[in-house]
Amino acid sequence: MTDLTSFNLMEQGTLECPFPAYRALREQAPVYRIPQTGFFIVTRYDLVMEAVRNTEVFSSQINQAASGGGPGAYPEVVELYRKEGLLFASTLISADPPLHTRYRNLVNRAFTAGRVRGMQGYIQQIVDELIDDFIGKGEVEFVAEFAIKLPIYIIADQLGVPRSDMQKFKDWSDASVPIGLNIGLEAELARARLVIEFQRYFLERMEERRADPKDDILSDLVNARLEEDGNPEGRPLNGAELLSIIQQLLVAGNETTTNAFAAGMVLLLENPDQLALLKGGDDKLMRTFCEEVLRLESPVAGLFRVTTRDTVLGGHEIPAGSLVNLRWAAANRDDKVFAEPDALDVCRRNAGAQIAFGVGVHFCVGAMLAREEMFLGFRTLLRRLANIRLADGHEKLEYHPNFILRGLKQLRLTFDRAEVSQAAE
Numbered sequence: 081m082t083d084l085t086s087f088n089l090m091e092q093g094t095l096e097c098p099f100p101a102y103r104a105l106r107e108q109a110p111v112y113r114i115p116q117t118g119f120f121i122v123t124r125y126d127l128v129m130e131a132v133r134n135t136e137v138f139s140s141q142i143n144q145a146a147s148g149g150g151p152g153a154y155p156e157v158v159e160l161y162r163k164e165g166l167l168f169a170s171t172l173i174s175a176d177p178p179l180h181t182r183y184r185n186l187v188n189r190a191f192t193a194g195r196v197r198g199m200q201g202y203i204q205q206i207v208d209e210l211i212d213d214f215i216g217k218g219e220v221e222f223v224a225e226f227a228i229k230l231p232i233y234i235i236a237d238q239l240g241v242p243r244s245d246m247q248k249f250k251d252w253s254d255a256s257v258p259i260g261l262n263i264g265l266e267a268e269l270a271r272a273r274l275v276i277e278f279q280r281y282f283l284e285r286m287e288e289r290r291a292d293p294k295d296d297i298l299s300d301l302v303n304a305r306l307e308e309d310g311n312p313e314g315r316p317l318n319g320a321e322l323l324s325i326i327q328q329l330l331v332a333g334n335e336t337t338t339n340a341f342a343a344g345m346v347l348l349l350e351n352p353d354q355l356a357l358l359k360g361g362d363d364k365l366m367r368t369f370c371e372e373v374l375r376l377e378s379p380v381a382g383l384f385r386v387t388t389r390d391t392v393l394g395g396h397e398i399p400a401g402s403l404v405n406l407r408w409a410a411a412n413r414d415d416k417v418f419a420e421p422d423a424l425d426v427c428r429r430n431a432g433a434q435i436a437f438g439v440g441v442h443f444c445v446g447a448m449l450a451r452e453e454m455f456l457g458f459r460t461l462l463r464r465l466a467n468i469r470l471a472d473g474h475e476k477l478e479y480h481p482n483f484i485l486r487g488l489k490q491l492r493l494t495f496d497r498a499e500v501s502q503a504a505e
């Protein structure tokens with residue numbers, strides 16, 4: 081039996097490969113108070129489901145750290161935000177029903193299954209263009225040259241902002257994610273400056289859309305009306321609400337999908353038998369592969385809730401006001417739900433039961449879009465590249481030191497050009 085005090089979930093070594101720790105927790109303490117932090121972590125599938133569905137007790141009104149106002153924020157950071165007039169509102173991911181439902185109704189339409197199906201040709205074109213850019217070289221740094229660019233181009237296009245600002249979006253998006261670790265004052269200040277820059281940029285773009293609406297999400301949002309009690313017409317969103325929603329679309333819409341691509345590529349390299357099955361070209365297997373990547377690597381490893389009252393989960397007492405991390409990544413390898421949970425199985429029948437997109441009212445707005453990007457991306461990569469392998473000297477894989485988002489820093493690959501038929505191209 082693994083001694084639970086023998087690992088520290090916040091340490092880089094455990095973050096790189098947390099799965100044995102998750103197993104030990106599921107078996108011995110599925111609701112566990114992490115000694116180094118004081119917050120709880122829930123690792124069993126049934127208990128994560130129970131908590132996430134109970135939004136009255138497990139509240140989402142906690143994710144304020146991204147704006148510097150969260151618990152434990154440095155006074156210098158709070159002061160900087162105050163001086164610069166940071167706008168902050170709790171929407172979507174940090175709101176509970178019924179307010180959450182009102183915001184959610186405004187963004188649900190953006191990426192429905194039907195709308196995403198209509199985007200297939202457009203996504204395919206970006207995938208092909210990105211591959212065109214590196215296929216002649218026989219090598220690629222896959223994270224920078226494909227996995228980052230694809231989702232960020234798509235979300236930039238959908239929001240209606242130029243792709244040439246990609247580096248800014250990436251920096252802002254990275255800055256907006258609370259990484260759940262203590263990174264120090266200077267780094268926090270640098271993050272705060274980027275968040276302020278992000279807000280200025282989008283406030284300007286929103287003014288432009290008010291004056292001259294276009295066919296994009298920014299225009300939809302500035303013209304949207306939020307339901308209000310006693311006001312059947314609703315009211316326009318204010319600047320803080322607009323920024324909060326845009327920030328979430330931008331952050332959630334790129335880093336997560338980037339990490340799913342890098343993780344999926346590593347799984348392919350580690351599982352040549354499964355790769356061979358996928359090379360057969362069966363789209364159904366490819367869709368299952370995408371679910372398996374999400375299940376096994378869960379790019380959003382876990383998200384926080386705060387308890388609104390004393391409660392009991394799985395027989396464990398949790399006091400009111402506790403932070404609770406619902407660990408999708410651990411639940412997704414629960415052997416009570418998934419047979420041989422650590423194995424990649426592109427024929428797994430219940431792969432779709434994975435909960436990497438969350439569950440219930442906060443279920444990921446972009447799930448359909450992310451799935452389509454992954455499906456078209458991996459299908460095309462396997463059609464056009466052959467003999468993909470880790471580049472010599474780059475076999476060691478390093479993950480970002482982040483408790484919330486699991487992602488590789490780099491992935492250097494070499495490959496041959498596949499002999500593809502014209503039709504497949």
Ligand code: HEM
Binds near residue numbers: 337435
């Ligand atoms: C592989 C890619 C992705 C993963 C793993 C992922 C994961 C998640 C998870 C776990 C949640 C639940 C949050 C909670 O319960 O507190 C969530 C919510 C959300 N996601 Fe995603 N996401 C992905 C891609 C995207 C994309 C592409 C977009 C936008 C275009 C997006 C936008 C959002 C938004 C706005 C929310 C908040 C929804 C709400 O609170 O109602 N995500 N995502």
